[in-house]
Amino acid sequence: MEWLEIYTRSRCPLVFGQLLTRVGGGFYQISPSECSGWTPKQLYLPSSNVLVTRFLGAAGGIGQVTDFLPVTSINSKAAGSISDELLRQTLQVNDKAQEKLLPGIKARAKGWPWLVRKVEAVRGSVKFRLRCQPAFDYGRMSHRIEEGETTKSFISDDMTLELSAHPLSLGGGTKEVEWKVVDEQITYPETGQTVQLPMLEGSFELGEHQAIIFLLRQPLDEEEPCPSAETLQHLLHETNDYWHRWLSNCTYRGRWREMVNRSALVLKLMTFAPTGAIIAAPTTSLPETLGGEKNWDYRFTWIRDAAFTVYAFLRIGLKEEAADFMTWIEHRCREIADPDPAGLRLMYDIRGFHPTVKVDAVGGDESILAGELTLEHWTGYKDSRPVRIGNLAAFQHQLDIYGELLDAIYLCDKWVRPISYDFWKIIRDRIIPHVLRRWNDPDHGIWEGRGPPEHHVYSKVMAWVALDRAIRLSQKRSLPGLIPTWTTARDAIYTSVMDGGYNDTLGVFTQYYGGPTLDASNLIMPLVFFLPPDDPRFLRTLERTLLPPKLGGLTVNHLVFRFNRQADDLEGTFTICSFWLVEALARAGKRNPKFLAESRLLFEDIIGYANHLGLFSEEIGLDGSALGNFPQAFTHLSLISAAFNLDRTLG
Template identity: 35%
Template sequence: MDRPRYLPISDYGIIGDLHTAALVSRMGSIDWMCVPRFDSPSIFGRLLDADKGGSMWVEVEDGLIPDSRRYLPGTNVLQTNLSSPHGRLRVTDFMVVRERQQNLEQDHVLIRLLEAPDADIKASLHLDARFEYGLHSPAVKISGAGNRCLEMEHGTLHIHCDGPGAWEQAGTTLVQRLDLQRGTRQAIVLRYDGDRTYAHDDDPVRLLADTQAYWEEWIGQCNYDGPYLDLVLRSALALKLLIYAPEGSIVAAPTTSLPEWIGGARNWDYRFTWLRDSSFLIYALQLLGYHQEAAGFMSWLGQVHRQHPREWQTMYGIDGQTHLPERELNHLEGYRASRPVRVGNGAANQLQLDIYGEAMDSAYLHFRYGEAEASGLRLSLINMLEHVAKSWELPDNGIWEVRGGVQQFLYSKLLCWVAMDRGLKLADALRLDNPHRDEWIWTREQIRHTILTRGWSDKLASFRQILDQDALDATALMIPMMNFLPAMDPRVRSTVQAIQRDLTDDNGFVYRYRRDDGLGTSEGTFLLCSFWLVNNLALQRQLGPARDLFEHLAAHGNDLGLFSEELDPKTGDLLGNFPQAFTHLGIVNAAAHIERAAENRGPLADH
């Protein structure tokens, strides 16, 4: 079977080592991998250019066709089965979690185990690494006993790839010929970013067992036992893969420039940490029982705030870097000719006032769970609330990071209210000597009054997207979830009905909005917003419709339980960067809302 130029986004699975990740296709090819970190340039980038990007793939004479695949239970070890006229080929892919190793100076390690479960097979593994997003082929050296050691180098990046047989070079591609005997395994070991000595003592089978044990132990700590358990656990495992272990930060996705509409220009780099993910992440991690990960993220958040105590950015590099210049890689075709391909993200420099509410909500939640130290919160709280009190009336670019100019977005006002509300509660809990308390209460009530008057539209019978303008936005679904109004409030119920009527597709999946935001109007339905609708239905005790919508959404993930950011409303295809943290956070929270509704309990977080 010939390889198509581009596979559907749903054809990919993910493996990782908590420093970076790789996307493995249903065909057994690794088509995306950045090393040594999530935000490093790619060495395999076929995902964004079928000709120039680079890949690692397997072949068998007379061709291979996809058969089945799965994660080994409770792990992020991916097993892909491929069929050929000569029998099946099984590929087991995993990355060794570096924090599991005793010596952190060791290489990062990716291992591919190939086996023939039915009959002897002659296979070949092809490696075409292209450094710096496809711009450079590395300098190559083949050495060692039987020419089994492959060394690739470009600049400061140094990669080893060891196999059971001799490496052959064919242009830019390196090839291993493999005689796979029935029931035996052969390993390809790719190592990078350690010292430059060969390490032949790695035992791939032992490393597989160790990696399986790590993931089984980690998922065993999950204390969620509600509905849709398998999907929630897979979301937890996917989210863990997106955490950058050295810092505790989390990337929104491990990819860049997978389009929100095929052929369109909504192609962004998501390999950074957004502050607005923080409250959603804390909710999800605490729900699942992962207090250590929640603490790690809050520690990272605290470090960032100490470095920039008065004003925060929308997003940061995974190490807290503030300079994230956006540029276009014009030498790349883009996924299915969707250009431009971008690295960096210009939205980092936008004014997005909602981030203060999400950060303060995170701090409040973390404190309520008893994990936060009071001493570290006082100064941050005062600085942040003073900033919000001075800035909440400003127009901004909003949660959707529009590039068509600033507006008076209702969601930004709502989250400024959240910042003041949670900040006041934190100040009281900390017994803070607060000379600004009356001023902060007044500001909170001013914001509330603005939302309830200028944010409500009698014409739409709904809360608006922008103050004083009659247009809908799915972010209005957050009003009850932020405990601004009860879910059963007539205005909230009417807003939900308006969104269901005017902001959904034929499946009942939710668009973010329908206005031109400076990049046209073509995009898919937004999965996170659709899960917000599930939450609202559950909070309104519409348990049947909430379950139906959740299950219909769940059916649009791929066979591994992974989701991107959006769906094509006509084809149901996954769109946008993949896998997407926001969506998997939405799955966890929606499942928990359904569980609470079924048990006749109140909102997920009683603020």
């Protein structure tokens, strides 16, 4: 395990980060003691986020590690409404433990900051080795290890983690772990800083029907006892059952059900339960080009990405997550000052904070979005520097977010719950006036370029969407609004896009007004009903996109670059663009069988680039490798949308 963050009130959530550095990153490894002679195999349990890693021995033995983050039926309940009896029944705790254990469990009712790893010998006898070395504050903070009677504690100035072993009898007796502390001092040559990062090692041998469950947790207080092995085993069953119950709400029954289900499960993992915020990806600084500098921090809630995720959830009947995000975004909209020239913020951290929001009063720390920090002492993924914390895109003007937001609000009003009058007033009096003021200004666009702003076609289209959905909401719900003013502005944007965003010489919509660059984001036009899918101008843009780059297009081996690039640019293809192409072809295929056949061929080829667990990163490299942050919400939500619409067209 090379990447783990625990989101509590600690200053820095990172626990393990070896994914991004060769030295001082922190990791947690459980594997057979002798690495040679074992073949690993990894899978998710069906319809679940419980991860299983099997080690197949050449001599016939089989070892297994089952990893999960506990979530049970009580997690969705308010802590104050959970009865002690329900908790006793759910967790099967005895009367002696109940007095100390139940208060701690109640405090965790919205989420368990635990990592549980069950290790067992499925066949034969297997010798295992455990190594655990946290790297608090990105490896910049020393820690010490204290060995207690039942737990081993990693203690830093910011966070304490406890690791405990719980032998479980499956009919073959129990085994204990032999522990050893290995002192390690690291000096980073880039900064000269020296830190103490001791490592905990454990060795044990398991025979058939023997298992040990390891629990890594951040305790609430010193008095909280460790749960029993039986309780942890029960949590495994409860967690697996939870995912089965959650996924049973999915209404998709189409041709690619397994891929859609996995994408839905991934998106659910990117939803922060305490607030409803949806992050873009759980990682930072995984490079878009190996050895390049396009290494960005995606561990935040972009309005754009989250709104698209809501759309994906609604497409397959998962309404609760959409409702939770709407509650979260309504709070963000209420924070907009009146008048506020900045409008809604482009992105927030998962707590809902932005650099302009003071958080000291609620016990939090300064928002990580206050800047963009480079970790000089970390070497980067496969030596791809820099490693960044924070994202300066938070301070950009990106007009399109209002279109994605209003589209999500419109769909939630249609499929989840009617918009409240109070929320509508915020939309009418704060959001829409901002769109009216800024739609004709240049911005940095969906790709967040760090050069001068431009009049991006995608952004203008989404400004049109914002006004169009506001008009529809007002008319559908008989809500008071300035319909004539909004309609005039909406039509002006439409005319502006058709006149300024279309290059008559090339015969395509371009990236920005007056530019020569073809941009795959313009494939969104029929998806948001700006243009019909068989509009002549759009079809010419679609057909040009299908051409290979050497002929002025964006597609190579069914994968799509986001825009025309230089010949020496090693950036990979953007998978969301590939799925947008699939969906655009499917919609155009309603009247053109050639496009429909091409759409299905592309889709079934693209999903073959998922990794062994069915997960996608942001990009696919020219060699088929995963590039960019991983897993990526953009990719998985666009997969769901493409599968849904392609299925519907195929019939």
